[in-house]
Structures are given as C-alpha cells and as structure tokens.
Amino acid sequence: LASGLGWIGVETVIPLYAASTTPERLPSGGLDPDEAVDGDDPQGTAGGNGTADAAAAADLSDDPSEETPWLERRVIIGALALGEKVTETRLTFEESSLLSLVANQVGISLQNSAMHEERVQVRLLEEEVSTARLIQEQLLPGAPPALPGWELCASNSPSRWVGGDYHDFLPLAEGEMGIAIGDVSGKGVPAALLMSNLQATLRGRVLRGSPTQEVVGDVNRHICRSTGPESFISFFLGELHPECGTFRFTNAGHNAPIVVRRDGTVELLEDGGLLLGVFPEATYETGAVGLEPGDLVVLYTDGVTEAHNPLGDMYSEERLMEAVVRHRNGSADTVHARILEEVAMFQDGRDPDDDLTLILLKRTVPAETNGAGDPGVTALESNGGLQ
Numbered sequence: 583l584a585s586g587l588g589w590i591g592v593e594t595v596i597p598l599y600a601a602s603t604t605p606e607r608l609p610s611g612g613l614d615p616d617e618a619v620d621g622d623d624p625q626g627t628a629g630g631n632g633t634a635d636a637a638a639a640a641d642l643s644d645d646p647s648e649e650t651p652w653l654e655r656r657v658i659i660g661a662l663a664l665g666e667k668v669t670e671t672r673l674t675f676e677e678s679s680l681l682s683l684v685a686n687q688v689g690i691s692l693q694n695s696a697m698h699e700e701r702v703q704v705r706l707l708e709e710e711v712s713t714a715r716l717i718q719e720q721l722l723p724g725a726p727p728a729l730p731g732w733e734l735c736a737s738n739s740p741s742r743w744v745g746g747d748y749h750d751f752l753p754l755a756e757g758e759m760g761i762a763i764g765d766v767s768g769k770g771v772p773a774a775l776l777m778s779n780l781q782a783t784l785r786g787r788v789l790r791g792s793p794t795q796e797v798v799g800d801v802n803r804h805i806c807r808s809t810g811p812e813s814f815i816s817f818f819l820g821e822l823h824p825e826c827g828t829f830r831f832t833n834a835g836h837n838a839p840i841v842v843r844r845d846g847t848v849e850l851l852e853d854g855g856l857l858l859g860v861f862p863e864a865t866y867e868t869g870a871v872g873l874e875p876g877d878l879v880v881l882y883t884d885g886v887t888e889a890h891n892p893l894g895d896m897y898s899e900e901r902l903m904e905a906v907v908r909h910r911n912g913s914a915d916t917v918h919a920r921i922l923e924e925v926a927m928f929q930d931g932r933d934p935d936d937d938l939t940l941i942l943l944k945r946t947v948p949a950e951t952n953g954a955g956d957p958g959v960t961a962l963e964s965n966g967g968l969q
Contacts, residue, residue, distance in 0.1 A: 659689055721778055723751050729759065729824050733914035736941040737922070739885070745937035746773025747883045748780055752788050757824060760788055763836065763941060764817040764858075765883040776813055780805065780858075784819075794819050794832040795866040798854070802834065806862035814859040818851070818881060827873040827945055832866050834858050837884055837899075842906045844876030844947075851879075875947040878917065880906050885938030889925050897928050914942040 752760030816836040833854030853869030
C-alpha cells in the first residue's frame with residue numbers, strides 16, 4: 583500500500599482497524615513477526631502489528647495443537663497515510679506507537695458511525711413494517727359476523743410482521759355469506775401486497791352475485807395479468823346458505839377444508855381447479871355439501887398442518903382431523919382453541935415456519951335435540967337459546 587501511494591509522497595502507512603464480524607483463519611504458522619507495513623520499517627513498528635499481533639492471535643486458539651488459529655479481532659477499513667518527517671528522520675518507536683493508537687481510535691470511530699447509520703436504517707425499516715402490519719390487520723376482518731343458528735370463529739397469525747395468509751367473510755344477497763381463505767406464495771411484505779391485491783379483486787367480483795366458479799375464474803385471470811409467473815395463490819371460496827345449510831364452494835388448489843359430521847364422519851371439500859395465477863385460461867368447478875345441526879367445517883392454511891416440531895416432523899392433516907373429531911362436540915370457539923393448543927404443543931417451543939390461519943364454522947344443535955351432557959346444551963341455555 584505504501585509503495586502504491588508513493589507517487590503522492592507517502593512515506594508511512596498505518597492501517598485503521600475495526601472489530602471483525604467474520605472470523606478469518608490465519609495462514610499456517612501464524613503471522614510473520616518480521617512483516618512490516620512498509621518496506622522502510624522492517625521491525626513492523628509503524629503498523630504496531632508485529633510480534634505482539636502474532637502472539638495475540640496464537641492465544642485465540644483453545645486447542646494448542648491447532649496449526650492455523652482463527653483471527654477474530656480486527657479488519658483493516660482504511661489507512662492513515664503520512665508524508666516524510668520535516669526532520670527527514672525515521673519514526674521513533676514512541677511516535678509509531680502514538681500514531682498507531684490514533685489510527686485505532688479513528689478506526690473505531692468510523693465503525694461506530696457506520697453502525698449508528700445501520701441502526702437508524704433498521705429502525706426506519708421496523709417502523710415501515712409495523713405500519714404495514716397495522717394496515718394488513720385493518721384489511722383482514724375483525725370479529726366474524728353473527729349468523730343465527732351458526733357459530734363462526736377465525737384467527738390469523740403471521741410468522742413475520744406481515745404475512746401472506748388471507749381470509750374474509752363476505753355478505754351476499756338474501757342473507758347468504760361468503761367465506762374465503764387463501765395462502766399467497768412467499769412470505770413477508772411481497773406476500774402481503776399480493777394478499778391485498780387478492781382481497782380487492784375478490785370483493786369487487788363477489789358483489790356481482792356470480793356463482794363461486796365464475797368468481798374464482800375472474801379472480802384467477804386478474805391475478806395472472808397483474809403478477810409474474812413466480813406468484814401464485816391457493817384459494818378457497820365458499821357460499822353458505824344459512825337457512826337450508828347448503829355450502830357451495832370452489833377450491834383453487836387450497837388445502838381441502840374438513841367437514842366433520844356430528845357422528846364423526848369426515849369429508850374433504852376438494853372440488854374446484856388449479857391454483858390462482860398459474861394459467862389464465864383455467865376453468866373451475868363448484869361443489870356442494872349440506873350441513874346438518876352439529877356438523878363442523880374447518881378451513882385452514884398449511885401453517886397448521888405443516889407446523890414442525892424440533893425433530894422436523896409435521897403436524898399433518900391426519901393429526902388435524904383426529905383433533906377435530908375428538909373435540910367435535912364442543913363449540914366452534916372451543917374446537918378452535920383446542921386445535922391451536924395442540925399445534926403449539928406439537929411445536930414444543932419452535933418458532934412457526936409459516937403463517938397460520940384457522941376458521942371454524944359449526945351449525946348449532948337446537949337445545950331440545952341435544953343429548954344429556956352435550957356441551958352445546960349449556961352454551962345455548964346460557965345464551966337464552968337460538969336467536
């Protein structure tokens with residue numbers, strides 16, 4: 583470095599050190615105690631990193647048999663360049679030591695300044711993400727709507743500040759209600775932006791009163807036009823007729839919702855078609871199922887079934903079905919809480935890998951048809967019966 587700067591009259595170069603964040607293995611044999619910062623200082627006093635640095639580096643190795651210890655202390659982030667002394671004499675040891683001390687302090691100050699700037703940028707980013715999370719919470723529904731004769735509950739838990747899971751409750755004509763759930767590819771802010779695009783598109787199409795397969799087809803064409811090939815969405819749209827209990831639906835590549843009958847029989851709602859955003863010309867089908875008093879519908883994203891425990895095992899669809907069947911006689915709120923508890927116990931403290939959304943829909947059993955000891959009796963009686 584000194585020889586490279588010689589054309590501007592640099593006589594001595596002292597490196598500016600800062601704390602290293604990346605360990606670096608020294609060459610076999612450690613540092614050369616005779617290595618100098620420039621050719622005019624064979625004792626290495628100008629840089630202050632001769633024998634002392636080699637000894638310190640050797641002390642870093644916990645294993646005395648280690649041939650090439652790790653140097654974890656400092657990296658060079660700049661240099662202090664000095665011209666020839668006015669007296670035209672070489673630097674004394676005291677002068678070299680003082681300049682090395684100054685250089686070290688300058689290096690630390692430069693690093694602290696850079697770290698402060700980095701912290702400011704991180705704080706600004708956190709504020710922006712927090713604002714995005716607040717906006718997303720306002721876009722997602724709050725408490726589910728009240729439906730006479732039905733229990734409905736839902737939760738959404740992003741794995742990061744913002745997530746790509748989507749759910750919605752959509753009021754339709756003649757007292758019917760739309761229930762939507764989706765999972766956008768990716769995580770974080772990009773997924774949240776695509777989720778908001780899905781929500782706006784869906785709400786505009788649903789208001790037209792079209793059948794579910796036509797609504798899903800329109801949404802798919804819009805997503806294909808407005809996003810790239812790397813973006814796709816698994817999606818489910820259901821249309822509930824509260825009076826007769828008919829639930830029509832279209833499943834666009836989403837985890838099939840689970841229907842658990844009062845007697846414990848299990849059905850999956852799979853009719854539909856491909857993921858949204860894959861093929862603009864994709865067509866979709868509509869399925870239908872009749873829900874009787876005591877029947878339960880579970881809609882979820884893969885954050886539930888793909889939750890991992892510390893051993894790497896997934897919670898799985900089978901465990902989810904077993905949990906729903908086991909708790910089916912409880913209220914929708916109770917079953918919802920039990921599922922989340924079992925998923926959390928399965929994870930055993932491990933952080934979630936994906937966003938988690940869970941919706942429970944249950945047709946209530948009239949009080950006079952409840953059997954003795956059925957949890958539904960107490961709940962209905964305490965509420966004064968069906969509304």
